Every structure is written in C-alpha cells, then in structure tokens.
Amino acid sequence: MRTTDLIIKKRDGQELSTQEIDWFVENFTTGEIPDYQVSAMLMSIYFQGMSIRETTDLTIAMVNSGDSLDLTDVIDGIVVDKHSTGGVGDKTTIVLAPIISACGLPVAKISGRGLGHGGGTLDKLEAIPGLNIQLTSEQFKEQIKTTGIVISGQSASLAPADGKLYKIRDVTGTVSNLALIASSIMSKKLAGGAQRIVLDVKTGTGAFMTTLKDARVLAKLMVAIGKNSGRHTVAIISDMNQPLGCAVGNSLEIQEAIETLNNKGPIDLTKHCLKMAGHMLFLAGKTNSISEGSELAKKTLKDGSAFKEFVKLVEAQNGDTKYIYKPQLLTQVKSISTVTSTEEGYINKMNALNIGKAAVILGAGRERKEDPIDLSVGIIVHKKIGEYVKINDPLFTIYANNQNKISIAKKEALKGIQVSKKTKIETIPLHYDVIE
Numbered sequence: 001m002r003t004t005d006l007i008i009k010k011r012d013g014q015e016l017s018t019q020e021i022d023w024f025v026e027n028f029t030t031g032e033i034p035d036y037q038v039s040a041m042l043m044s045i046y047f048q049g050m051s052i053r054e055t056t057d058l059t060i061a062m063v064n065s066g067d068s069l070d071l072t073d074v075i076d077g078i079v080v081d082k083h084s085t086g087g088v089g090d091k092t093t094i095v096l097a098p099i100i101s102a103c104g105l106p107v108a109k110i111s112g113r114g115l116g117h118g119g120g121t122l123d124k125l126e127a128i129p130g131l132n133i134q135l136t137s138e139q140f141k142e143q144i145k146t147t148g149i150v151i152s153g154q155s156a157s158l159a160p161a162d163g164k165l166y167k168i169r170d171v172t173g174t175v176s177n178l179a180l181i182a183s184s185i186m187s188k189k190l191a192g193g194a195q196r197i198v199l200d201v202k203t204g205t206g207a208f209m210t211t212l213k214d215a216r217v218l219a220k221l222m223v224a225i226g227k228n229s230g231r232h233t234v235a236i237i238s239d240m241n242q243p244l245g246c247a248v249g250n251s252l253e254i255q256e257a258i259e260t261l262n263n264k265g266p267i268d269l270t271k272h273c274l275k276m277a278g279h280m281l282f283l284a285g286k287t288n289s290i291s292e293g294s295e296l297a298k299k300t301l302k303d304g305s306a307f308k309e310f311v312k313l314v315e316a317q318n319g320d321t322k323y324i325y326k327p328q329l330l331t332q333v334k335s336i337s338t339v340t341s342t343e344e345g346y347i348n349k350m351n352a353l354n355i356g357k358a359a360v361i362l363g364a365g366r367e368r369k370e371d372p373i374d375l376s377v378g379i380i381v382h383k384k385i386g387e388y389v390k391i392n393d394p395l396f397t398i399y400a401n402n403q404n405k406i407s408i409a410k411k412e413a414l415k416g417i418q419v420s421k422k423t424k425i426e427t428i429p430l431h432y433d434v435i436e
C-alpha cells in the first residue's frame with residue numbers, strides 16, 4: 001500500500017477499506033507515515049467525511065494501536081462507563097461516580113484534562129491536595145478490586161494513535177469533524193474496558209456541538225460505533241447553553257460537587273446526575289427501568305452513602321479528606337468580588353461560552369495542553385436563564401488571585417448575560433433527546 005494512494009482515494013471522496021484504514025493507523029502510530037501525510041489525510045477526511053463503517057474501522061484501529069484495559073479479572077459483572085463531550089461547569093463525573101458506586105456497581109473511570117473553556121475531571125480532582133490522578137494500570141486495577149471506585153488519567157499506552165492524531169488535528173484545523181471526534185472519544189472508551197457506555201453529548205454555546213442537529217448526528221454516530229463494536233451505548237443530549245450548576249473553576253466545582261453529594265447541590269446538576277445514573281444503572285442491569293435507577297441514585301444522595309463513596313475514593317488516592325469535610329478551604333483566593341445587575345427583568349442569556357472564557361482569563365483553564373492553571377479561581381453564577389433579577393441583585397461572583405484579570409474576566413462574563421425587560425422568559429430544557 002502507498003500512503004499517497006490512500007490520501008488521493010479519500011481526497012476524491014471514495015471509501016477506504018478496513019485493511020487500508022488499519023494499515024494507515026498502524027503506520028502513522030509507529031512513525032512510518034510522516035506528519036505531513038497524516039495532515040493531508042486528515043484534511044481529506046475533514047472535507048469528504050467518513051461512512052459509519054469507516055468511522056467504526058478507524059475507532060477499532062485506534063483501539064488496536066495500543067493496550068486495552070481488561071477489567072474482567074478484577075470486576076465481577078458488567079462494567080458501565082460514562083463520557084461527557086465536555087462543557088462549562090460540568091462536574092457530573094465527580095458526583096455520578098460515587099452515586100454509581102453507592103448503588104453497588106464498580107466504577108473504573110478514565111478521565112481527561114480540560115482544554116480551552118471546557119473543564120476536565122482530572123484538573124478538578126487535582127484541586128484536592130495530595131490526590132493522585134496518575135495511577136499505573138496495576139494501581140488502577142488494585143484499587144477497583146479493593147475499593148470498588150477509581151478515577152485516573154489515561155496511561156499513554158491506551159489508544160496511542162488517538163493522542164498522536166489529536167495533536168495533528170489541533171494544529172491543522174481538523175478537530176471539528178464528526179467522524180474524527182466520534183472515533184477519538186469512542187476509541188478511548190473501548191480501550192478503557194467498558195462493556196456498556198452512557199454518553200453525555202452536550203449541545204449549546206459552551207459545547208463542541210453548538211447546534212442540536214450536530215449533537216444528534218454525533219450522538220448517533222457514537223452509538224452506532226458502540227453497537228458495531230459490541231458495546232451497548234446510549235447517548236443523552238443535554239444542554240450547554242448555560243453552565244451546569246453554578247460553579248465554574250476547579251476548586252469551586254469540587255465544592256459544588258460535594259454539596260450535591262450531600263444533597264444540597266443546584267437543582268439542574270442534581271437532576272442531570274440522577275438522569276445519567278438512571279441510564280447507567282438500567283444499562284448495567286441493576287434496575288428494571290431508568291426511573292427506578294434514578295430513584296435508587298436519589299436515595300444515595302439522601303442517605304449519605306454517595307458522599308461516603310467519594311470519601312473512600314479520595315482516601316484511596318491519597319487525597320486529604322480534611323478538604324472534603326471542609327471544601328471552603330479549597331477556595332481561598334486573594335479577591336472575591338460580586339457583580340450585580342444594573343437592570344430588572346428575566347435572565348434570557350447566561351452564555352456558557354462567555355462564562356467559560358471568563359474563568360480561563362482568571363486562570364482556571366488552559367489555552368494549550370502544557371499551560372499551568374490556577375485551581376482555586378473561577379466564577380459562581382447566581383442566576384440561570386428564566387430567573388428574575390432586580391437592580392443590585394448578584395449576577396455572579398469572581399474568585400481571583402490576579403487583580404489585573406478581574407475587570408477583563410468581568411467584561412467577558414457580562415458579554416454573555418442578557419436581561420429581558422419584556423415578557424417572562426421560560427427556563428430552557430436540561431435534556432433534549434436520548435439516542436439508543
């Protein structure tokens with residue numbers, strides 16, 4: 001096979017065969033195919049797209065480029081996993097993992113870091129002093145066996161082709177292609193050893209997929225890849241036009257996740273976690289229906305068992321549990337300032353993208369993978385779409401360590417907030433669709 005022939009084939013809109021995709025992935029992973037030819041192939045895929053069969057083949061080839069985690073020797077029963085396509089204030093995993101564990105299912109979760117305005121579970125967990133989020137495969141397996149719950153970063157040996165490809169996509173303007181996004185996400189899920197997968201596909205201003213139409217296409221594609229790979233997959237399409245919950249920023253989000261685990265969290269975040277939990281528990285065969293799953297999950301928030309699982313997780317990964325019992329210790333910053341409304345009316349916009357960007361300006365997120373971040377800074381929004389504000393009511397609070405950044409962050413956040421003086425604005429849906 002010749003790389004140039006495959007690039008031309010795809011450039012001209014033809015389908016690549018399974019063997020051609022396998023060959024291409026194998027050879028760029030070993031470095032046989034230079035980056036400039038990988039870039040040309042990516043651009044051809046970007047413009048010509050890939051069929052579901054090609055996308056599944058690409059996913060499986062990326063899984064086969066490295067190790068896969070086999071959890072069957074440490075987990076007795078079904079391994080169910082979740083994945084979010086990412087957004088602003090999305091701390092779902094930190095609440096959901098302990099809930100699922102408290103319901104009696106093992107949770108072996110591989111998570112990632114944040115990039116741009118989208119946060120990452122690993123960064124959030126790292127806000128807890130001492131907590132180790134880079135476990136070896138042996139430590140990961142040992143912990144799931146002894147504790148039943150583990151969350152760690154991905155080892156370099158899982159789907160290495162995806163890591164290589166993502167770096168090139170990032171600098172060639174080819175990230176936002178549905179086949180490439182779907183195969184990237186699903187390759188990591190499949191290599192992570194899950195038998196059943198619940199996907200949280202976000203849509204809205206703060207999401208990868210800004211339109212519901214694109215989110216549906218991505219969700220359908222990932223569900224099809226899961227099915228074609230023998231893993232039962234369900235996708236929930238959820239809102240990301242405004243932040244999920246109120247806290248945006250790593251320590252602030254841990255604090256909010258802990259409040260939610262103590263059954264005192266924001267309504268939208270709680271509802272979202274319970275819906276996800278319902279699907280996960282049903283998919284794993286733990287309950288007879290999704291609603292029964294959500295009810296079981298709700299009990300774990302009320303009786304404190306989900307919080308206990310979180311403490312267990314933090315202890316097992318050497319985190320200092322003092323901060324779990326007193327999370328306000330995590331959010332000590334040099335300056336806390338609240339911005340109030342200058343208008344009266346209904347909030348009709350609390351743009352997740354602007355709020356996310358404002359948090360990045362404060363230092364809560366990174367523009368490039370290697371950038372350092374400030375775990376204690378961020379924003380708390382006090383109002384959501386559809387709520388009424390009076391003049392001088394608080395809109396959001398900024399937690400900052402760098403005085404110079406406060407006014408820039410404030411301006412960015414305010415760009416995304418609109419108060420309507422006219423008629424009552426309805427709240428927006430939390431969930432739009434479920435794709436099975």
Ligand code: URA
Binds near residue numbers: 085175180181184185
């Ligand atoms: N998340 C991933 O893991 N990969 C993508 O391509 C996009 C989001």
